[in-house]
Amino acid sequence: MSTILRMCNITKRFPGVLANDCVNLEVERGEIHALLGENGAGKSTLMNCLYGLYQPQAGEIYLNDQRVEVTCTGDAVALGIGMIHQHFMLVPQLTVLENIIASLRSDKGVFIDKRRVRQQVMELAQKHQLQIEPDAYVWQISVGAQQRVEIIKVLLTGAQILVLDEPTAVLTPQEVRELFHILRSLAGAGKTIIFISHKLDEVTEISDRVTVLRNGRVVGTVKTKATNKAELARMMVGREVLFTLEKEAVQPGETVLEVEHIHAFNDRKLPAVKDVSFVVRRGEILGIAGVDGNGQNELTEVIAGLRKATRGRVLILGRDVTNRSPHHVLFQGVAHIPAERKAVGTIGEFSVAENLVLVSYDTPPFARLGWLNQNAIDRFARERIQEFDVRTPGPGTFAEQLSGGNLQKVVLARELARRHDLLLCVQPTRGLDVGAIEYVHRRLLEERRRGAGILLVSTELDEILGLSDRIAVMYEGQIMGIIPNQNVELDQLGLMMAGALRLTPQPAA
Numbered sequence: 240m241s242t243i244l245r246m247c248n249i250t251k252r253f254p255g256v257l258a259n260d261c262v263n264l265e266v267e268r269g270e271i272h273a274l275l276g277e278n279g280a281g282k283s284t285l286m287n288c289l290y291g292l293y294q295p296q297a298g299e300i301y302l303n304d305q306r307v308e309v310t311c312t313g314d315a316v317a318l319g320i321g322m323i324h325q326h327f328m329l330v331p332q333l334t335v336l337e338n339i340i341a342s343l344r345s346d347k348g349v350f351i352d353k354r355r356v357r358q359q360v361m362e363l364a365q366k367h368q369l370q371i372e373p374d375a376y377v378w379q380i381s382v383g384a385q386q387r388v389e390i391i392k393v394l395l396t397g398a399q400i401l402v403l404d405e406p407t408a409v410l411t412p413q414e415v416r417e418l419f420h421i422l423r424s425l426a427g428a429g430k431t432i433i434f435i436s437h438k439l440d441e442v443t444e445i446s447d448r449v450t451v452l453r454n455g456r457v458v459g460t461v462k463t464k465a466t467n468k469a470e471l472a473r474m475m476v477g478r479e480v481l482f483t484l485e486k487e488a489v490q491p492g493e494t495v496l497e498v499e500h501i502h503a504f505n506d507r508k509l510p511a512v513k514d515v516s517f518v519v520r521r522g523e524i525l526g527i528a529g530v531d532g533n534g535q536n537e538l539t540e541v542i543a544g545l546r547k548a549t550r551g552r553v554l555i556l557g558r559d560v561t562n563r564s565p566h567h568v569l570f571q572g573v574a575h576i577p578a579e580r581k582a583v584g585t586i587g588e589f590s591v592a593e594n595l596v597l598v599s600y601d602t603p604p605f606a607r608l609g610w611l612n613q614n615a616i617d618r619f620a621r622e623r624i625q626e627f628d629v630r631t632p633g634p635g636t637f638a639e640q641l642s643g644g645n646l647q648k649v650v651l652a653r654e655l656a657r658r659h660d661l662l663l664c665v666q667p668t669r670g671l672d673v674g675a676i677e678y679v680h681r682r683l684l685e686e687r688r689r690g691a692g693i694l695l696v697s698t699e700l701d702e703i704l705g706l707s708d709r710i711a712v713m714y715e716g717q718i719m720g721i722i723p724n725q726n727v728e729l730d731q732l733g734l735m736m737a738g739a740l741r742l743t744p745q746p747a748a
Contacts, residue, residue, distance in 0.1 A: 241267065241268050242265055242266070242267055242268070242304070243266060243267065243268040243302065243303060243399070243400065243431050244264070244265070244266040244289075244300075244301070244302060244400060244431070245263075245264070245265050245266075245300070245301040245304075246262065246263065246264040246265075246285070246288075246289065246298065246299075246300050246301075247263055247298055247299045247300075247301070248261045248262070248263060248297060248298045248299070249261070249262040249263075249264075249285060249288055249295045249297070249298035249300075250262075250295055250296050250297040250298055251281075251284055251285075251288055251293055251295045251296060252296055255640070257455050258281045258284040258455055259281045259284055259285050259288070259295065259298075259455050260281075260454075260455040260456045261297075261298075261456070262281065262285055262298070262452070262455070262456065262457055263457060264285065264450055264457070264460075265460070266400070266431060266433060267431070267447075267448075268429070268431055269426055269427075269429050269430070269431060270426065270431060270432070270447040270448060271422060271423075271426050271432040271434055271445055271446045271447050272431070272432065272433050272434065272446060272447065272448050272449075272450065273433075273434045273435075273436060273442040273445070273446035273448070273449045273450070273463070274286070274433060274434065274435045274436070274449075274450055274452065275436060275437065275439075275442050275449050275450070275451045275452070275471060275474075275475060276437070276451060276452035276453060276475055277437065277453065277475055277476060277644070277671075277673070277674075277675075279454075279630075279644055279645075280452040280453055280454065280455065280475075281452050281454075281455040281456075282435045282452055283404055283435060285452070286322065286402045286404065286433065286435060288300075288309075289309065289315065289320060289322075289402065290309070290312055290315045290320060290322040290402060291309040291310060291311045291312045291313070291314050291315040292312060294310065302318055302319075316396050316398070319397055319398050319399040319400060320398060320399075320400045320402070321393030321394070321396055321398030321400070321401050321402065322393070322401075322402040322403075322404065323386070323389045323390060323393060323401065323402065323403045323404065323406065324404050325404050325405040325406070325408055327385050327386065327388075327389050328342075328389070329377045329385055329388060329389070330377065331376070331377045331378035332376065332377075332378065333376070333377060334373065334374050334375060334376055334377070335371055335372060335373050335374070335375055335376075335377060335380070335388050336353070336356070336357055336360065336373040336374065338377060338388060338392075339356065339360055339373075339388065339391060339392055339395065340353060340356055342392045342395075343356065343395065343396075356395075357373060359395060360373060360391055360395070361373070363391055363394050363395065364387075364391065366428070367390075367394070367421060367424050367425055367428070368420065368421060368424055369387045369390060369391055369421060370384070370387065371384060371387055371388060371391065372384075381414070381737070382410060382411075382414065382530055383410055383411070383413075383414030383417060383418070386406065386410070386414075386418065387421070390421065390425075398430075399429075399430060399431060400430075400431045400432075400433065401425065401430055401431070401432050401433070402433045402435070403422075403432065403433070403434050403435065404435045405435055405436060405437070406418060406434070406435075406436075407436070407438065407441055408531075408698070410530070411530055411733045411736045411737050412700065412729050412730070412732065412733040412736075413730070413733045413734075413737065414737075415441070419441075419444065419445050422434070422445060423445075426447075434446055437673070439468045439471055439472060439673070440468070440701070442463070442471065443463055443466075443467070443468060443471070446463045447462070447463055448460060448461065448462055448463060449461055449463055449466065449471060451471060451474040451475055453474070453475060453476070453477065458474045458475075459474060472673045472674075475673055475674075476673055476674035478674065484677070484680055484681055484684060484705070486684060486687075486705075486706070487684075487688060489522040489523070489687060489688060489708075490522065491520040491521060491522050491523040491708070492520055492521035492522050492690060493520060493521055493556075494518050494519070494520050494556075494557075494692075495519055495520060495521055495555065495556060495660050495661045495691075495692030496518065496519040496542070496553075496554070496555055496661050496692055496694065497518050497552075497553070497554040497557075498515060498516055498517050498518070498538075498542065498551070498552075498553055499516055499551050499552040499553075499554070500514050500515070500516055500550060500551040500552070501514070501515045501516070501538065501541055501548050501550070501551035501552075501553065502514060502515075502548060502549045502550040502551055503537050503538070503540075503541050503546055503547065503548050503549055504537075504549060505534075505537055510716060511534045511537040511716050512534045512537050512538050512541065512548075512716045513534070513715075513716040513717050514551075514717065515534075515538060515551075515713075515716070515717070515718055516551075516718070517711055517718065517721060519661065519692040519693070519694050520692055521660070521690045521691065521692050522687055522688070522690050522691075522692070523687065523692060523693070523708040523709065524683065524687055524693040524694075524695050524706050524707045524708050524709075525692075525693070525694055525695065525707065525708070525709050525710075525711060525721075526695045526696075526697065526702075526703040526704075526706065526707030526709070526710045526711070526724070527694065527695065527696045527697075527703075527710075527711050527712075527713055528697070528698075528700060528703045528710055528711070528712050528713070528732060528735075528736060529698070529712055529713040529714060529736050530698065530714075530736055530737075531698050533713045533714050533715055533716065534713055534715070534716035534717075535665070535696045535713050536578045536579075536665060536696075537716075538696075538713070539575075539577070539578075539663050539665050539694070539696055540577075541553065542568075542573075542663060542694070543565055543568055543569075543573065543575045543577070543663055544560065544562070544563050544564050544565040544566075544567065544568040544569075545565055545577075545583070547562050548561055548562055555568070555571045555572065555573060555660070555661060556571070556572065556660060558571060569598060572658070572659050572660035572661060573659060573660070573661045573662075573663065574654040574655065574657050574659035574661070574662045574663070575654060575663045576650055576651060576654050576662075576663065576664045576665060576667050577650070577665055578665040578666050578669075578696075580646045580647050580650050581646065584646070584647075584649075584650040585597075585638045585646055585649060585650060586638060587637065587638050587639030588637065588638075588639065589637070589638055590634060590635050590636060590637060590638070591620060591624065591629065591631050591633075591634050591635070591636050591637075591638055591641070591649060592616050592617055592619075592620035592634035592635065593616075594638050594649050594653065595616075595619065595620045595623055595634075595649060595652060595653045595656075596616055596619065596620075596653070597653065598653065598654075598657060599657060600616070604619075605619070617634055619656075620634035621634055623649075623652035623653070623656060624652075626652065627648040627649075627651060627652040627675075627678070628648065628675065628678075629641075629645050629648045629649055629652065630645050631645060644671050644675070647667075647668075647669065647671060648671070648675065651667065651679060651682075655682055655686070659691060660691060660692065661691065661692050661693075661694070662683075662686055662691050662692070662693045662694070663694050663696075664683065664693060664694065664695045664696065664697075665696040666696065666697055666698065667679055667683070667695070667697070668680075668697075668699070668702060676702075680702070680705065680706060683695070683706055684706065695707060700729070700732065704724065704727060707724045708723070708724055709721055709722065709723055709724060710722055710723075710724050710727060710732070712732060712735035712736055714735065714736060714737070714738040715738060719735040719736075719738070719740065719741045719742065720735055720740075720741060720742030720743075721742075722742065
């Protein structure tokens with residue numbers, strides 16, 4: 240294969256951050272090339288430079304051995320570069336075909352031949368096995384189908400290089416397999432794929448070669464067949480990483496959380512949680528699996544007092560806390576790691592130290608007789624910063640200056656330091672590198688061993704399968720079934736996540 244893309248000595252700085260430090264990348268024509276790295280390693284920044292969203296301060300880009308200038312996304316498209324972002328750029332109220340047409344530019348002014356576009360779309364769909372329904376509204380189709388629409392949009396521009404940024408983040412296992420089949424078909428047809436990911440299993444399955452970035456620099460490029468997950472993880476974080484932690488047998492104790500027939504609306508006043516019931520007991524982890532956006536966040540917000548339930552009850556250690564304030568719920572022995580670390584979990588204008596004591600700032604040793612003990616706060620903050628490897632200049636740094644992954648570490652450090660009987664974890668490792676994920680998983684298992692009840696909400700199936708004692712699957716606000724985590728079949732979970740299978744109610748044990 241010949242080299243289609245070379246990025247030479249790309250350097251991109253943001254205020255206080257060197258995101259890409261003299262990065263060199265070579266991609267061959269027709270290959271699936273993975274960009275792998277921890278949160279903040281510079282993967283997306285590098286590809287945003289390629290796509291014209293960012294302008295690097297230094298470096299050169301070559302396509303087919305010709306130097307090119309990419310000053311905007313229009314330049315990238317004209318050069319045959321397309322990018323599919325993690326969050327799709329589709330209008331739900333429009334049909335699939337209308338969304339595709341809206342993304343096209345016509346050389347005849349505002350007029351676009353709708354019939355011709357439909358024909359081109361169906362030809363591309365058939366050629367690359369991209370099953371779509373052109374007249375369906377986007378809000379009616381699955382997340383996987385929406386992604387296929389995004390791929391067709393890029394292909395219609397004539398893209399030869401397709402960049403996919405964390406493309407599997409919101410897909411079911413079946414949809415991931417379908418996507419990989421599509422990517423192999425595209426590569427087989429001569430397209431070049433750049434696959435940004437932090438998921439080692441997927442990278443080793445789909446890619447031909449892998450380039451690993453760490454702290455804005457290239458650690459190395461290896462052939463996928465000549466490496467393994469352990470080596471890639473070591474390249475990512477600079478040390479050995481344990482992927483599977485030993486989970487001790489623990490006999491569940493008393494019920495810590497009881498959710499009875501809960502109903503709740505989302506922010507648009509539409510039903511988001513529909514008649515949900517389950518229990519969580521001491522010494523167990525109940526994992527809630529499902530594609531993001533199926534009511535998981537609203538459910539945990541109801542439990543934490545952040546959202547009103549329209550029907551049903553929430554009991555913590557037998558005490559009814561339904562629709563009580565978040566402050567009241569937290570002081571019933573609840574620790575909460577929310578999905579929205581910026582909007583809910585932290586206050587950007589406060590320092591790291593202040594965020595670490597947000598819940599307990601008015602209790603000893605952080606306060607005495609109504610006065611803050613700044614020395615105790617700073618000492619606690621420095622200990623937590625070191626323990627959780629929060630990358631910050633110091634405890635006085637404003638939270639808004641931290642990366643998303645480091646903000647998550649601040650939330651984890653604060654909540655796990657508090658005494659609690661129930662731990663609500665919503666996407667606790669989102670944005671964390673494999674080393675930090677290992678640490679968080681170890682801490683959750685320690686909490687389980689200590690006797691805390693844990694409700695774990697995650698879109699990462701590996702995380703759910705590795706930690707949970709029982710697994711509940713949510714789809715469109717309903718529990719499709721609760722099953723013991725013993726010889727769970729991925730296909731069964733995938734069908735439940737897609738709403739195609741519903742099990743009869745299961746007992747708690």
